[in-house]
Amino acid sequence: AQSVAQPEDQVNVAEGNPLTVKCTYSVSGNPYLFWYVQYPNRGLQFLLKYITGDNLVKGSYGFEAEFNKSQTSFHLKKPSALVSDSALYFCAVRPMDSNYQLIWGAGTKLIIKP
Amino acid sequence: SQTIHQWPATLVQPVGSPLSLECTVEGTSNPNLYWYRQAAGRGLQLLFYSVGIGQISSEVPQNLSASRPQDRQFILSSKKLLLSDSGFYLCAWSASRGHEEKLFFGSGTQLSVL
Numbered sequence: 001a002q003s004v005a006q007p008e009d010q011v012n013v014a015e016g017n018p019l020t021v022k023c024t025y026s027v028s029g030n031p032y033l034f035w036y037v038q039y040p041n042r043g044l045q046f047l048l049k050y051i052t053g054d055n056l057v058k059g060s061y062g063f064e065a066e067f068n069k070s071q072t073s074f075h076l077k078k079p080s081a082l083v084s085d086s087a088l089y090f091c092a093v094r095p096m097d098s099n100y101q102l103i104w105g106a107g108t109k110l111i112i113k114p
Numbered sequence: 115s116q117t118i119h120q121w122p123a124t125l126v127q128p129v130g131s132p133l134s135l136e137c138t139v140e141g142t143s144n145p146n147l148y149w150y151r152q153a154a155g156r157g158l159q160l161l162f163y164s165v166g167i168g169q170i171s172s173e174v175p176q177n178l179s180a181s182r183p184q185d186r187q188f189i190l191s192s193k194k195l196l197l198s199d200s201g202f203y204l205c206a207w208s209a210s211r212g213h214e215e216k217l218f219f220g221s222g223t224q225l226s227v228l
Contacts, residue, residue: 034216043120043204043219044158090158100146100165100208101173102217104158 002027004093006105013081013112021076021108023091031093033074034102035065038088047089050074061085081112116141120205120220127227133178133192135223137205140186145207147188148217149180152202164188165210200227 004025013019025031032051036044048059055067065076076089091105120137127133139145149161160173162180170180177196181189188205205220 036217036219041222041224043206043221044217045219046216049216088156100148100163100171101160102158106157 002093002095002103004091004103004105006089006091006108008108009106010109010111013110015083015112015114016080019078019081019085019110019112021089021091021110022073023075023105024071024073025091025093025103026072027093027095027103029096031095033065033067034092034094035059035063035074035076036090036092037061038090038107040087044090047076083112083114086110086112116207116218118205118207118218118220120223122223123221124224125226127195127225129197129227130194133190133195133199133225135190135203135205135225137188137190137220138186139188139207142186142207142209144185144210146210146215147182148206148208149178149188149190150204150206152204152222158204161190195227197227200225 006023034049035047037047038044047063048057048065050057050067058064063078065074067074088107088109090107092102094102117140147164150158152158162172164170164182167182178192203223206217208215208217
């Protein structure tokens, strides 16, 4: 079965430190990869996506993600965390042959402490 | 620019009552439309998606139905709500160009069935 794993339920980082939110996937073929962020009681917002090309993708709010085909991972990163980055982060994967279905990770709660 | 409106923001309904959640998109034409449910602030479950007027695909059999009476209008309904229908409902749209297109989410409806 195709799946997306976000192994950390919660990640705690001190403000100013680098952060990483992990995502690994198991799908057939070469999927499209996405990261979304959700602030409390709000809808999700798109952060970035990987389609093809350079393995390092830059997105909104200073976030970037690194695609690693051999490890089937797409980890979200930021060099210096802000308190305002505290939110719920979702990794999602769309197989190239999907019927518009996105496979979602369970989400990782990111807490940035001042 | 494109915008998505979803209402109401919160709803408290008794068991057995009907439901109608509405979502409209502005600033684009022929969007793909989606209804998701998010349980306990975490994982997203795709309920319905639509690629055109009157075209509805259901991902999960349940007590809910969806309709798309106009190009940019998507409605989630139920004839009789169950306690298990409680959750956070999100409407989303994407451009119909291809599977690499990102999703744009509404602000969500928190439904409590009592």
